[in-house]
Amino acid sequence: MSMHRRALGMAGEDASAEWYERAGFAVEARNWRCRTGEIDIVATRRDVLVVCEVKTRSSDRYGSGADAVDWRKQRTIRSVASQYLAQRVGRAPRRIRFDVAVVTMSAGGPSVRIIESAF
Incomplete structure (x- = not known):
């Protein structure tokens, strides 16, 4: 992954984490990794735990980032x-x-656009 793409992704994750904090969530974990993959953001508010996949783009030229979260990624x-x-x-x-x-x-x-309960 190029440095530009990595920096772009980190900036998107930072902006998303800030969105959750402004919405009253506590960001519990970022970039949590295990053998099978990674979670970008875990946030909690009251009895709700949110697992968030962040997709950052520099433009919509190649489609929305949401399109990249297909059934395999969801699984x-x-x-x-x-x-x-x-x-x-x-x-x-x-x-x-x-x-x-x-x-x-x-x-x-x-x-930042959050698609709640996306899957």
């Missing part, structure tokens, strides 16, 4: 989330939500 995220929950210490959430954050970077700064 991987669910599997990794299951492993995250198994090692998580504390009260189990009543509800788990899988979101997709679509971030478009421009000269004016990032535009």
Whole structure:
């Protein structure tokens, strides 16, 4: 992965984490990894735990970032989330939500759109 793409992805994850914090969530984990994959953001608010996949683009020229979260990616995220929950210490959430954050970077700064309960 090129340095530009890595920096773009990190900027999108930063903007998404800030969005969750402004919405009253506590960001519990970022870039949580295990053998089978990675979760970009884990955030909690009350009894809801959100697992968020962040897709950052510099433009919409090649489609929305949400298009990249196909059924295979969803299956991987669910599997990794299951492993995250198994090692998580504390009260189990009543509800788990899988979101997709679509971030478009421009000269004016990032535009963040959260698709709640995307899958």
